[in-house]
Amino acid sequence: MLYNSGSRTKEVFKSLKPGKVGMYVCGITPYSDSHLGHGRCYVVFDTLRRFLTYLGYEVNYIQNITDIDDKIINKSLETGKTPAEISRKYFDLFMDSMEKLNVAPASNHPKVTGNIPEIIEFVEGLISKEFAYERGGSVYFRVSSLKGYGSLSGREDAQEENLASRVDLEDEKADSRDFAVWKKDEEHGWDSPWGKGRPGWHIECSAMSRKFLGDEFDIHGGGLDLIFPHHENEVAQSRALTGKEPARFWVHNGMVTLKGDKMSKSTGNFFLLNELLSKIEGPVLRFYLLSAGYRQLLDFTIEKVEGVKNSFLKLKELKKELENSDLEYDGEISTNNPAILALLDDLNTPRAIGEIFKLTLPVLEKIYSGSAEKDEMEAAWEMLRIVEEILGVDLKDTGHGEISDEDIENLISERNAHRKEKRFAEADAIREKLSLMGIIIKDTPSGTKWVWEKGIEDIDE
RNA sequence: GGCGCGGUACCCAAGUGGCUUAAGGGGCCGGUCUGCAAAACCGUUAUUCGCCGGUUCAAAUCCGGCCCGCGCCUCCA
Numbered sequence: 001m002l003y004n005s006g007s008r009t010k011e012v013f014k015s016l017k018p019g020k021v022g023m024y025v026c027g028i029t030p031y032s033d034s035h036l037g038h039g040r041c042y043v044v045f046d047t048l049r050r051f052l053t054y055l056g057y058e059v060n061y062i063q064n065i066t067d068i069d070d071k072i073i074n075k076s077l078e079t080g081k082t083p084a085e086i087s088r089k090y091f092d093l094f095m096d097s098m099e100k101l102n103v104a105p106a107s108n109h110p111k112v113t114g115n116i117p118e119i120i121e122f123v124e125g126l127i128s129k130e131f132a133y134e135r136g137g138s139v140y141f142r143v144s145s146l147k148g149y150g151s152l153s154g155r156e157d158a159q160e161e162n163l164a165s166r167v168d169l170e171d172e173k174a175d176s177r178d179f180a181v182w183k184k185d186e187e188h189g190w191d192s193p194w195g196k197g198r199p200g201w202h203i204e205c206s207a208m209s210r211k212f213l214g215d216e217f218d219i220h221g222g223g224l225d226l227i228f229p230h231h232e233n234e235v236a237q238s239r240a241l242t243g244k245e246p247a248r249f250w251v252h253n254g255m256v257t258l259k260g261d262k263m264s265k266s267t268g269n270f271f272l273l274n275e276l277l278s279k280i281e282g283p284v285l286r287f288y289l290l291s292a293g294y295r296q297l298l299d300f301t302i303e304k305v306e307g308v309k310n311s312f313l314k315l316k317e318l319k320k321e322l323e324n325s326d327l328e329y330d331g332e333i334s335t336n337n338p339a340i341l342a343l344l345d346d347l348n349t350p351r352a353i354g355e356i357f358k359l360t361l362p363v364l365e366k367i368y369s370g371s372a373e374k375d376e377m378e379a380a381w382e383m384l385r386i387v388e389e390i391l392g393v394d395l396k397d398t399g400h401g402e403i404s405d406e407d408i409e410n411l412i413s414e415r416n417a418h419r420k421e422k423r424f425a426e427a428d429a430i431r432e433k434l435s436l437m438g439i440i441i442k443d444t445p446s447g448t449k450w451v452w453e454k455g456i457e458d459i460d461e
Numbered sequence: 462g463g464c465g466c467g468g469u470a471c472c473c474a475a476g477u478g479g480c481u482u483a484a485g486g487g488g489c490c491g492g493u494c495u496g497c498a499a500a501a502c503c504g505u506u507a508u509u510c511g512c513c514g515g516u517u518c519a520a521a522u523c524c525g526g527c528c529c530g531c532g533c534c535u536c537c538a
Contacts, residue, residue, distance in 0.1 A: 008465085026538075034538090041538035071536075154464050155534075201536090223538030224466085230537090254466085255532065264537060291486085292474070297467070297531060304473060307487035314486095342475090351475050354485035361486090368501060424496055431498080442500040449500080 002219075003295060003346045005227065005250040006152055010346050015218050016248065021057045022217030023049065024209040024247070026226055027109065029066040030090030031075050035270035036300060037223070037256040037263040038094070039101060043286050043392070044253045044294040044347075045221050046103040050390050051343050054333065062212045063106035064205060065091055067113050068198055073188055083188065084113070097273040100282035101289075102392045108212060112204045115211065116190050119199045122207040122241060123182050123192075131240035135172040137184030137195045141233065143177040146240050152250065153228035179233050202233040209246060210238065220247035224254055224295075225262075254292075257299045271300065279457040283394045284309045290349040290391055306456060311357065312393070313453060318364045319384050319395040322377060325367075329381040339386050349391065356383045368444070397452075403437055412441065412448050 002013040015021045025045045028038055042063075049059050067087035076083045095105070112119070123139050126132035132141050143149050150156040173179075180200035182192065189196030199207075209217060215238070222231065231250065238246040256263045263270040276285060288308040292298045322329075333340065338359070342351035363380040366372035387393050411430050418427035431441050434450070442449045 028538075029536090038538050044538095069536095153533075157463090221538095225533065225537055228464090228533060229535090253538070255538080257531075260530075262532070262537090266536065295466085296474090299473095299531095301472090304487085307473065310488090311486050348475080350473090350486095351484085354475060357485050365502080419496080422496070428497075435499090440499070443495075443498090444500070445494095451500095 001345050002249055002251065004248075005252045006247070011249070013218075013249065015057060016216060019056065019058060021052050021059045021219065022062075022213035023052075023059055023219040023221065024062045024064075024205070024213055024217060025106070025220075026205060026222035026230070027063040027065050027106075028091070028094055029069055029071060030087045030094060031069070031071040032090060032265065034090070034094045034097060034273045035256075035263050035265065036273055036276060037270070039097065039273045039276075039285070040256050040289045040298065041221075041223050041253050042098060042103050043101055043289045045251075046101075047290060047294075047349065047390070047392055048219075048221070048251070048347055049104075050392055051347065054340075054390050059107070060213065061106040062108050062110065062209065064208050065109050065111045066201075066204060067091070067111045068188065069201065087111075093274060097277055100277045101286050102282060102394055110208050110212060112199060112208075115204070115208055116199070118211050119203055119207045120182075120190075120192050122203060122210070122237070125241045126181060126237065129240060131237075132181055133174065134194050135174075137197060138172065138180055139182035139194055139197075139200075140173050140178040141181050141237060141240070142174065143179070143236070144175055146236050148239075149177075149236050150232060152235055153232045155228065155232075179229065181237065202230055203237060205230075205234050206237040206241075206246070210242070215242040215244045215246065217247060219249045219251055221251040221253070224252040227252060253294045254296050254298060257297060260299065263300070280305060280309075281398070281454050284312050284456075287312050287353075287391070287393045290393070291353060293350055294347055302456065309456065313451070314361060314364060315356075315384065315387060315393075316395045316397070317451065318360055318367070318380060320397065321364065321367045322381050322384070325377065327374065327377050327381070329378050331378060331382060333382055333385055333389070337382060337386065339383060343390065352386070352391070356387060359383050398454075403439070408434065408439055408450060412450065415441075416448060 001010045003010045023045070025042070028034060045061075045063075049061050052059050065087065068083055072083045072086055075081075075086050079086070098105070123132065126141065127134065127139065130142075131145050132139050134140075148156070179202065181203045182194060182197050183200055184195060184197045186196050189198050209220070220231070227250075235246060238244070258269050258271065261267070261269050284305065288305050289298070291304075291308055338355040339352040342348045342355055345351070360380045360383050363372055363376050366376065384395060388395055411434060415427045415430040418424070418430070434441060438452050438454060439450050440453050442451070
């Protein structure tokens, strides 16, 4: 079951072609650093992709790069760099963050600038079918010519809406709802039948999804804030040209808020992804992002991430214990696994995580007390595979900075020697020293153990 | 104003008619353990699901009204 924003209900997911899924997710416009809201979106769709892959689908995942638009051009004017340099730089930074979040690259990341001929062809098609008209070197989509416009975002009845705020610059449009599919631009434009210009905001996705996935494909995703006008206009263009509904499922992720308001560049209310990732481990941040349902609003606070980190560490510890046991596990992930059943219900990651803890944490306790049965450990291992392979939360030990394992072990035996001799001040000094390096000591009945724990540094405002 | 989403314990978050006298996680507090800590373990933490009515043998779950928060309607993941 997957929630379809198009019908506003959960529907049984079935791909158009057996065994294959075509998924298009709107990518970023790389004109400055990405923030946590972007991170959430791509973590969600990466998780969906992983899950579909687990279910046996071959997923063709297309995520575009809008590498030419007003903001990039503005940035270019400010910095003196070319639009290509700017988009390259911020896209690379974005991909860096994605890697830390364990988000795999899409099957293809097509650029707008690499698909201009297809876009021009698309616009010509719209004009020849009289869904679009040319005015002063720009081309506009005639909203009134397409019946059913507005069904995705629930504004079929909207007529000339909000004239006051929209009319200002584009008074060449025949109707205030009309939107540009091609914008006149002498400086940063490409040659076209209408003179120099560049693509309008929505046409790129229509043209590229069509090129890479066909007239009809399975899933179209993106942030909730893209439903209108972006996705609405996108469907309008595609339907006008092909007469078909481009996407079977519309999947939209909820917004990330900060202090109750949407994270957004324009308001200055955001946390940058790369900054966050320099202070919080990628897997912890990813786990946090998946701790709320993907359609739910997610209000970011450091305290919540701290909470997630603590539970994450337990799973990590469980993995270590299982690996150190003599258990050899190579079973499959059962489709009856309660966590899988949760994911089958509209990718319910919070419920899946609940199921995972319900089953794994008691096993960790039993391992500590030495009473874990083999089948319990195998069941726990299966859950950890779900965490790593489907949720994409890496539980690998990531190392621990400067100090070597050997040095740690030496300091620990030194401390234990002091303790034996009841020189507690010295012993505690060593414990404190290790603690400052992030090494936490645990005295257990079976000897002293240690873990490395990356703290979350203070994050200001 | 129009369209949409949401309000479950200290926090996060499942559950959407009986299987729940409301999962799971975090936190807090008390106890065991410990030289002291940490870890671990045991116990405690919503007779109640924003408020008020209604439907039903039965509701957090359905219906109506109200209150509150958020998103979109302009660029936005």
